[in-house]
Amino acid sequence: MVKPYCKDGDDIQKALWSRIIITTCNSAGLLYQTNTRLGHFTHVILDEAGQASEPESLIPLELISEADGQIVLVGDPKQLGPTIKSRLALTFGLSMSLLERLTSRELYLRDEDAFGAYGAYNPLLITKLTKNYRSHPALLTLPSKLFYHKELEVCADTSVVNSLLNWGKLPRKGFPLIFHGIRGSELREGHSPSWFNPTEAVQVMQYCCHLAKNENAAVSVTDVGVITPYRKQVIKIKLLLRSVDLADIKVGTVEEFQGQEYMVIILSTVRSQESFIDDEEYCLGFLCNPKRFNVAITRAKALLIVVGNPHILVKDPCFCALLEYSLMNRAYVGCDLPSELECLQKCD
Numbered sequence: 163m164v165k166p167y168c169k170d171g172d173d174i175q176k177a178l179w180s181r182i183i184i185t186t187c188n189s190a191g192l193l194y195q196t197n198t199r200l201g202h203f204t205h206v207i208l209d210e211a212g213q214a215s216e217p218e219s220l221i222p223l224e225l226i227s228e229a230d231g232q233i234v235l236v237g238d239p240k241q242l243g244p245t246i247k248s249r250l251a252l253t254f255g256l257s258m259s260l261l262e263r264l265t266s267r268e269l270y271l272r273d274e275d276a277f278g279a280y281g282a283y284n285p286l287l288i289t290k291l292t293k294n295y296r297s298h299p300a301l302l303t304l305p306s307k308l309f310y311h312k313e314l315e316v317c318a319d320t321s322v323v324n325s326l327l328n329w330g331k332l333p334r335k336g337f338p339l340i341f342h343g344i345r346g347s348e349l350r351e352g353h354s355p356s357w358f359n360p361t362e363a364v365q366v367m368q369y370c371c372h373l374a375k376n377e378n379a380a381v382s383v384t385d386v387g388v389i390t391p392y393r394k395q396v397i398k399i400k401l402l403l404r405s406v407d408l409a410d411i412k413v414g415t416v417e418e419f420q421g422q423e424y425m426v427i428i429l430s431t432v433r434s435q436e437s438f439i440d441d442e443e444y445c446l447g448f449l450c451n452p453k454r455f456n457v458a459i460t461r462a463k464a465l466l467i468v469v470g471n472p473h474i475l476v477k478d479p480c481f482c483a484l485l486e487y488s489l490m491n492r493a494y495v496g497c498d499l500p501s502e503l504e505c506l507q508k509c510d
Contacts, residue, residue, distance in 0.1 A: 178202070190222035194492055199434050205234070207392035209259050211236030211261040213420070219260040235261045239278040240309045241457050242420050272311075283311070296463055298323035298338050298421050305460050308480060309452070318463065326426070326464045329379045329380050331372055334492040338465045341488035342369075343472045343496030356394035359432045362469050363395065366430050367402040369467055370411055374427060383410040385425035393417060395432050416454045421463050426464035431470030431481075453478040476500045 174192050183193075187208070190429055208219060223233055239262035246257045263286070264270055274282045281290045292313045294302055299316045301323075306314035307367050327336050344360030366388055374383050387400055387410060401412045412424075419427075455478075459466060468484065474489065475481035488494045489506040 174260075174363075184233050185222070186321045187218040187221050193225060195229070198225055200225060200230070201229070203227070203231065205232050207234045207236065209236050210421070211235035212239050212259050213244060214259055215246065215256050216258070216263065216473065218244075235264070237261050240453065241267050242417060242453050244490050270458070278417075282311070286493065288470070291382070291438075293317045295319075296462065297385040298464055300337055300339055301462055301466050305437060306482060307482060309456050323424070326380055327464065329373075331369070332493075333495050335338060337491050337493055339488060339491065339493045340465075340467045341472075341485060341494045341496075342467065342469045342493065344434075344469055344498065345471050345473065346434050346471045348376060348432060351394065354394060354493055357392045357432050358394040358398045359434060360398065362432060362434075363398045363402055365469050366399055366428050367406060367408075369428055369469075370403060370408050371406055374408060374411070381425050383408055384412075385405040385421070386411045386428065387419060387424035387461060388413040388428045388430065389416055389419055389461070390432060392432050392452070395430060399430065420457050423461055423463055425463050426465040427447065428467045428468070429458055429469065431468070433474050434471040450478055452480050459484070472497070472503065473500050 169176070171177075173195050178193070178196060178198060185192075185249065193202075202316070203222075206222050206226050208214065210220065211219060219235075222336065226233060239259065241491050243257055243259050243262060244253050246337050248256075249259070270284070270287055272282045273284075277283055277285065280294070285292055290313070292310070293315045297318060302314055302316055306312050325337075326332075329338075331340070332338065332399075333340060342365060344361055344365060346359045348357045348359050370386060370388070373380050373386055375470055389397055390413070393415065395414050398410070403409055403411050403413065414420075436455060459468075468488075470481075472485055476485060485494070485503055486506055487498075488498075
């Protein structure tokens with residue numbers, strides 16, 4: 163559909179004859195080789211601005227007109243930011259995108275008194291998209307509360323998001339969420355820094371079989387996604403799924419799922435050894451990382467299944483909120499609960 167309107171090639175000079183140029187941030191640097199002047203572009207629209215580092219973002223922005231140019235940063239500062247591997251770069255703040263840094267400045271802050279009629283933000287500076295066309299209301303309630311001031315509006319196709327409300331494995335019919343508590347064992351192989359949890363991997367496989375292999379299969383294999391924070395757990399789950407002829411189910415880390423959506427998301431949190439909870443040497447994956455948590459639980463359209471150790475997860479504010487939400491809606495199954503949550507399990 164787009165091809166008739168596009169030109170491809172390696173002649174950067176010819177590219178500048180076009181009124182619109184689509185490029186990555188880094189590739190925009192090629193334009194500087196043509197002596198392109200400041201002000202060549204009237205508009206720069208930077209998509210997924212929350213995932214670009216600030217130096218990356220500045221490459222295309224430097225060519226815009228200072229007099230009347232307009233910059234639009236599109237993205238979600240509450241989801242995954244730039245991937246920065248250098249500890250030095252992290253120390254100097256490069257893990258924060260330009261979008262996130264600007265939205266933390268006074269000019270861009272939320273002000274319900276001044277801008278209550280415009281979604282609490284200055285309409286000349288921020289447009290907040292609140293309509294969600296992906297998820298069932300039950301799956302949207304918690305992220306809306308934790309990250310978006312309860313402002314997300316459910317606009318998804320009801321025939322899609324309600325399609326699994328009567329699935330046989332739901333603890334509560336009509337509520338498409340399962341928190342499956344497991345006190346498994348986390349392991350590492352050799353000197354690998356990556357963790358895996360065999361008990362959780364088997365449980366994930368069983369849920370996949372219930373969803374896609376039974377005679378009355380609820381969904382197709384391409385409608386199921388499995389998210390886990392550790393590469394080793396990804397490998398173990400893939401091996402298990404291959405053994406039951408479900409190799410087409412996508413399994414990956416949170417980063418591989420940003421921007422994607424599936425009918426069903428199964429989340430394996432892996433970590434289970436409480437003695438490591440305060441040890442900085444052992445990265446706890448989702449724990450203490452609200453952005454990764456937010457991305458992980460907002461990929462599902464019709465069903466979210468979380469598999470993990472509640473005695474570990476209760477120590478993280480986001481996962482604790484998810485546990486409480488599950489218990490209050492009778493969507494928890496599995497092992498015993500931490501003492502601080504037992505009272506919720508008794509509530510009706």
